[in-house]
Amino acid sequence: MAAKVLLIEDEPNIIEAIGFVLKRDGLNVRTHSNGVDAIEAVRRESPDLVILDVMLPGRSGYEILEELRDDAQIGDIPVLMLTARGQARDREMAERAGASRYMTKPFANAAVLEAVRELLGQ
Amino acid sequence: MAKNDVAASGLAGTRIRERRLLAGIKQAELAVRAEISPSYLNLIEHNRRRIGGSVLLRLAEALGVEPAVLTQGPAAALVSGLREIAARAPERADEAETVEEFAERFPVWAGRLIQSQAEIARLEQSVDALTDRLTHDPDLAGRLHEVLSVVTAIRSTASILVETPEIEPQWRDRFHRNIHQDSRRLAEGAEALVSYLDAAPGEALGAVSPQEELDAFLDVHGHHFPPLERRDGGTVARILDGAEELRSDAARMMALEWLNQYRRDARDLPLDAMARAVADLGPDPLAIAAHLKADAVMVCRRLAALPQDMVGEIGYVLCDGAGALVRRRAVAGFATPRGTGACPLWPVFHALGQASTPLKATVMQATRDARPMTAYAVCEVTGPSTYGSPAPRRAHMLLIPERQPSESVPEAAEEVGITCRVCSRSACPARREPSILREAF
Numbered sequence: 001m002a003a004k005v006l007l008i009e010d011e012p013n014i015i016e017a018i019g020f021v022l023k024r025d026g027l028n029v030r031t032h033s034n035g036v037d038a039i040e041a042v043r044r045e046s047p048d049l050v051i052l053d054v055m056l057p058g059r060s061g062y063e064i065l066e067e068l069r070d071d072a073q074i075g076d077i078p079v080l081m082l083t084a085r086g087q088a089r090d091r092e093m094a095e096r097a098g099a100s101r102y103m104t105k106p107f108a109n110a111a112v113l114e115a116v117r118e119l120l121g122q
Numbered sequence: 123m124a125k126n127d128v129a130a131s132g133l134a135g136t137r138i139r140e141r142r143l144l145a146g147i148k149q150a151e152l153a154v155r156a157e158i159s160p161s162y163l164n165l166i167e168h169n170r171r172r173i174g175g176s177v178l179l180r181l182a183e184a185l186g187v188e189p190a191v192l193t194q195g196p197a198a199a200l201v202s203g204l205r206e207i208a209a210r211a212p213e214r215a216d217e218a219e220t221v222e223e224f225a226e227r228f229p230v231w232a233g234r235l236i237q238s239q240a241e242i243a244r245l246e247q248s249v250d251a252l253t254d255r256l257t258h259d260p261d262l263a264g265r266l267h268e269v270l271s272v273v274t275a276i277r278s279t280a281s282i283l284v285e286t287p288e289i290e291p292q293w294r295d296r297f298h299r300n301i302h303q304d305s306r307r308l309a310e311g312a313e314a315l316v317s318y319l320d321a322a323p324g325e326a327l328g329a330v331s332p333q334e335e336l337d338a339f340l341d342v343h344g345h346h347f348p349p350l351e352r353r354d355g356g357t358v359a360r361i362l363d364g365a366e367e368l369r370s371d372a373a374r375m376m377a378l379e380w381l382n383q384y385r386r387d388a389r390d391l392p393l394d395a396m397a398r399a400v401a402d403l404g405p406d407p408l409a410i411a412a413h414l415k416a417d418a419v420m421v422c423r424r425l426a427a428l429p430q431d432m433v434g435e436i437g438y439v440l441c442d443g444a445g446a447l448v449r450r451r452a453v454a455g456f457a458t459p460r461g462t463g464a465c466p467l468w469p470v471f472h473a474l475g476q477a478s479t480p481l482k483a484t485v486m487q488a489t490r491d492a493r494p495m496t497a498y499a500v501c502e503v504t505g506p507s508t509y510g511s512p513a514p515r516r517a518h519m520l521l522i523p524e525r526q527p528s529e530s531v532p533e534a535a536e537e538v539g540i541t542c543r544v545c546s547r548s549a550c551p552a553r554r555e556p557s558i559l560r561e562a563f
Contacts, residue, residue: 011271011272011274011275013272013275013276013279013300013303013304014271014274014275014278016279016296016297016300017275017278017279017282017297017300018278020282020293021278021282024286053271054267055263055264055267083267084266084267084269084270084271084274105267105270105271105273105274106270106273106274106277107274107277108277108281109278109281109282109285110281
């Protein structure tokens, strides 16, 4: 069965493009676009991997990730963080919050795909 | 005070006098700045009174020198400056022992070294302030994130189109539409970002020049200083003592001058009289000047220094004879540029050329957040004219947001910009440089 990836991102055209690339690679892609109920979305979808944007409406990606890591049910899911910032401090914050990988926008589709495969152990 | 300090400060009066004469300041003027009587200053200057504590600090500040320069002489100040530099490299502690000899033998080079170190420290502070601004300004971070997200969407979508020649027509059309849509959003987002970076510093932004330090200091106080409104006259020095925003000596000197002017204005046009005039006549500087039989320029300064609950929303711009913005009170809906020259169409610049004609106009900037403003502009002649040399001038402009029943723009509003760099007006006779917005997009 295809691995399930939950893409939490508020930019609709990124959702469409990255969603297309991942589906073309045979992955089952689900999407969610706001920060407020992102944790509920992860619980509901129970994905194999989460791709999480840092700046989301209603709640920051760091906060969501911290809560996710504290949750026994979903805390072990690998998370690929996407951010528009490239400063050392942001990388540090992502690592501290528990990100499995960290990518800075703008990124190449191939780089995202490679990171996703690696995190899924493929 | 240590024993050798007492001995050294015996000639402090002579040094104060020398410094004062060097700076071209009259004794009476220095006494006012230091908030002491001229006769007391005279006794100090003739070494008939020993000084220390707050009087010494105020005199040093008024003369723009370190207190040590007055109490211990320049050599001690040099040694102390060099010791500070040496302390930054503790691994070379042995060399620190030679600073006295160095200051004694090469006082000019020692002075230059200290000056260079101060400049490095100032630049480091600027870099820290700018880094801090990028890191902690949520508005800026949000705008950058938006622009980079759109760039990411365009890049990802374009890659798909290039790498997937066999893509289905409906997907191809959809991605073409997305790229078109995103390119427009990118242009708008980048324009907003550039406008934001070019606008004057607000509370969230770090001050990187003495001018900005003073602006930040005035912003923190809402441009209003209740102690200076009292008839017994509050002390300027006390206000400056606690001013964390004024980091450089230059900024403190500028603040001192501005607050002394404030105190004189408050004495001549007391707060209660201004409050009654504003309540009766509105924030119209000419009407208030006529009513109070006062100078219109002083009324402008007083209006710009009133608390918002008394005068309502009000903006203020002061430009010097070269058109440089030297003071500003921000008002929402009318942005002022940082770093570059302001839009030449602002009424304040028209007023600069017409010393005897105050101006009133309705203006509105061609930006997304703009609001129509009533602008009052008055030119001030700040010194005498001499043969072949015109009198120096500066101009004041007050900006009062117009109360509109709706979001409509008044027909009479003249469209103005922030600064040419971020202005997209196509045919502007006053343009001094091409707009980067039009060039880029």
